[in-house]
Amino acid sequence: MQRFTYITSFAFLLLLSCNKNDATTVKAVTPVSFTQPAGWPNAVYNFAENPLTEEGIALGKKLFYDGRLSKDGQFPCASCHQQDAAFGTFAHDLSHGFNNSHTLRNAPPLQNLAWYSEFHHDGGITHLDLQPLAPITNPVEMAETIDNVLNKLRADAVYRSMFTAAFGSDDINTKRMTQALSQFMLTMVSANSKYDKVMRGEATFNLPESLGYDIFKQKCASCHKEPLFTDLSYRNTGLSVDAVLQDKGRMRITQNPADSLKFRVPSLRNIMVSSYYGHDGRFFDVYQVLEHYNSGVINGPTTDPLVKNKIPLSNFEKGQLVAFFTALTDSAFLKNKKLAQP
Numbered sequence: 001m002q003r004f005t006y007i008t009s010f011a012f013l014l015l016l017s018c019n020k021n022d023a024t025t026v027k028a029v030t031p032v033s034f035t036q037p038a039g040w041p042n043a044v045y046n047f048a049e050n051p052l053t054e055e056g057i058a059l060g061k062k063l064f065y066d067g068r069l070s071k072d073g074q075f076p077c078a079s080c081h082q083q084d085a086a087f088g089t090f091a092h093d094l095s096h097g098f099n100n101s102h103t104l105r106n107a108p109p110l111q112n113l114a115w116y117s118e119f120h121h122d123g124g125i126t127h128l129d130l131q132p133l134a135p136i137t138n139p140v141e142m143a144e145t146i147d148n149v150l151n152k153l154r155a156d157a158v159y160r161s162m163f164t165a166a167f168g169s170d171d172i173n174t175k176r177m178t179q180a181l182s183q184f185m186l187t188m189v190s191a192n193s194k195y196d197k198v199m200r201g202e203a204t205f206n207l208p209e210s211l212g213y214d215i216f217k218q219k220c221a222s223c224h225k226e227p228l229f230t231d232l233s234y235r236n237t238g239l240s241v242d243a244v245l246q247d248k249g250r251m252r253i254t255q256n257p258a259d260s261l262k263f264r265v266p267s268l269r270n271i272m273v274s275s276y277y278g279h280d281g282r283f284f285d286v287y288q289v290l291e292h293y294n295s296g297v298i299n300g301p302t303t304d305p306l307v308k309n310k311i312p313l314s315n316f317e318k319g320q321l322v323a324f325f326t327a328l329t330d331s332a333f334l335k336n337k338k339l340a341q342p
Contacts, residue, residue, distance in 0.1 A: 029166070030054040034114065037191040040227050043114035045128060045186060050179045052186065055166040060184025062162065063177065065341050068152045070142035071098050077132065078341060080107040084334055086270035087111060087188060093281030098143035104247055106281035108266065109274050111190040115228055121263045121279040123234060124253045128185065129178045146174055153177070190269050190333040205327065212324025215317050222306055229268040229328065235304040236261040238297030242280055260302050269328050286325060290318045
């Protein structure tokens, strides 16, 4: 594994802050290096602006699993982003929120976020540090206000201590809260599936996996680019518009009709554990997704050229693809105790 440490020199030594008397105090932190898998593109998150530390990651983890970030205390970040589903929503088509509400979409898995510069299915959030603000304040998700969340944290002596440990003082504000959440989410790196072990020369595909990998490279890799298994683009894959949700995808953000029905290409990593599928969870299992490309693509003005003529897949090819997709399951990531609920 090749190591890239995105930590500026000052972060190795200390964090500086001023106390109420304007005297300078010094708070030591424990830096954490970000390990980038060999052969992967460079991460795009700016670690220099938010260096990883053990204290910041621990604070972010506590926040991620704390229901007090939601209005009624029942919906922490982890309620929609469950570890056994690669930090996605398992067993629900649409995510559930405050007051028995359903969201517009199926929550995407949280993995390898250091390589993403845009977030949500439509790319409407353009920085990881800003991403938590949307679900916290969405009335059908966590339904809270940022001021209320901050006041809850300020009233908690444990949080005051943890913010001091991570940032040098007990000043609890929006930036520090979201940076801590980012630090924890940036540790959600999935790069140890059987596929990864094969690429590192530590394992060998069995026959179905090998055949599936060949089919994948022929018919899927144009959009699901290795090693992230997404090219991070937005595409209309020929899905019909849900009559109730009326979700037009990226056009909601850009207001450009050319972006109608375009959604970000999802990663195929851990796909076998993250049902349901599609931006609105309309597909129950992977076979339904494959059959959509085989026979269900609807052509429209913005349908992607790569799928306009469908992607013919025999039942045999589907089976081999699923065998390969299974090899993209990272059990170490799904069971990583450092990411698990405290």
